[in-house]
Amino acid sequence: MTDNKETQTRLIHAPRNAPQYIQTIQPPLFRASTIIFKTTTHLFDRHWSDPYDYSYGTHGTPTTYTLGDQLAQLEGGTYCLLAPSGLSAINLVNSTFLSHGDEVWVPDNIYGPNMEHLRNLQQRYGISVKVYDALDVSSFTPSVKAKLLWLEAAGSVTLEFPDLKNLVKKAQQANVLTALDNTWGAGLAFNAFDFSDEHLSVDLTVHALTKYPSGGGDILMGSVISRDQTLHHQLFKMHATQGICVSGDDTAQIIRSLPHMRLRYQQQAQNAQEILTWLKQQPEFMQVLHPADASSPGHCYWKETCLEGQSAGLLSVIFDPKYDLAAIRRFCDGLKLFKLGFSWGGPVSLVMLYDLKPMRVLPNTHLQQGLLVRFCVGLESAQDLIQDIQNALQQIEK
Structure with a gap:
């Protein structure tokens, strides 16, 4: 039967004869503002x-x-x-x-x-x-x-x-x-x-x-x-x-x-644990913060709550107060693998610096004095990330 509709109409109302659903690993993608009602x-x-x-x-x-x-x-x-x-x-x-x-x-x-x-x-x-x-x-x-x-x-x-x-x-x-x-x-x-x-x-x-x-x-x-x-x-x-x-x-x-979120989460947490062990041995840091570490505030609550010792790939360090903001900025700028940026959870490791004083209302007696840097550990080699931090620490004494 000949379709008498004009070309423009046929382009908009083209027949869809192919089956709409097949079984695939990924589900079909629907893009929609208008959704058509049958009746x-x-x-x-x-x-x-x-x-x-x-x-x-x-x-x-x-x-x-x-x-x-x-x-x-x-x-x-x-x-x-x-x-x-x-x-x-x-x-x-x-x-x-x-x-x-x-x-x-x-x-x-x-x-x-x-x-x-x-x-x-x-x-x-x-x-x-x-x-x-x-x-x-x-x-x-x-x-x-x-x-x-x-x-x-x-x-x-x-x-x-x-x-x-x-x-x-x-x-x-x-x-x-x-x-x-x-x-x-x-x-x-x-x-x-x-x-x-x-x-x-x-x-x-x-x-x-x-x-x-x-x-x-x-x-x-x-x-x-x-x-x-x-x-x-x-x-x-x-x-x-x-x-x-x-x-x-x-x-x-x-x-x-x-x-693959769980695999990434565990790998980043494992990397963070390895870096944590090294960070705690460095004299430039007054305090290393990570819930899975026994010295970190709230560790006992983490231990009773988290399953199988699960923890994310985040850790923070508080620098010795003798290092001023200029020194910490030199440290952050000296990092090559850790990129300066907000957020976490991606493949690339990130770093961000903070001054806690204007951020807090209550006395934080469980925290040491000094400027804080947060590391968001990605999927790179932990040893390469440690070396990156070690290299950047050489910049703070300049």
Whole structure:
């Protein structure tokens, strides 16, 4: 039969005779803004709370739901929402559960951009931001207005491992929602939804998929995972009204990287352990910080929480106070394999320097005085990385 449609129409409505689905190692990639409904019945019988609501690209496609399901299973949760970055996922939690007059508690070693967002909410909407010591449960004193407790395991930059068990217990007793930044553990170091003999669980995890799940230093994405359907629906409504969504192409790249994430995580952790041993012998460093090291703050909590001694590829050093900022900058500039940049989890090792004084609110008596440098260990040879640090140390005396 002759097709009488004009060429332009035939180009848009070309017949697709090839089978749409075959079995492959990687799932098909769906790119979609508009999603076509077969009939009006399919249109009106659906609901946004359906497990897979295929209504518009922002709500999800088979590609984004596939990644969400995999991440929820990995981290021990049930529901997952994806966001364009880890910080976007954090902001989704804050925006969903905090209202005027509410109290939110954060550890003194909180991820800086999260604190900045909360300070913004404090100024604009009257949110009360309270700071606690992650190693001292008694410093967490929630009032009746407390709605949210942020946890980080391990803490940002200084890598203290918190007293997770007792903090969660105290929050539960006060009916305070618990949200864990799980980027360091990546769902591999421990199960945030069942992390003790008492089967304690946080309410939510936030994960910067930019780090270990991506593994390439080239994808920005975040996730929020929960077990409770009511919490998930609250998050989903905010997620939808804010138009939060992710690229199908980026999602497919993370799906492709997940099968070897555990291998990369373990290799980077092994490299970090080897470098840690060497760093502790160097006189330039007053303190070396890594949760798996017995001298590191919170080591006992790491030991009781993390499975099979799992730890990430992050470690920090505090230089002897006799070295000023200029000397530490010369050290960082002298590194060749360690590249100066934020983030972690990719194949290339990274370094960043910090002055802790303006970053902290509480006295940090467990930390030595001096400037801090954080190493994000990649997949290079540990011995080559040690040599790189050794060479750069020669620059600080100039």
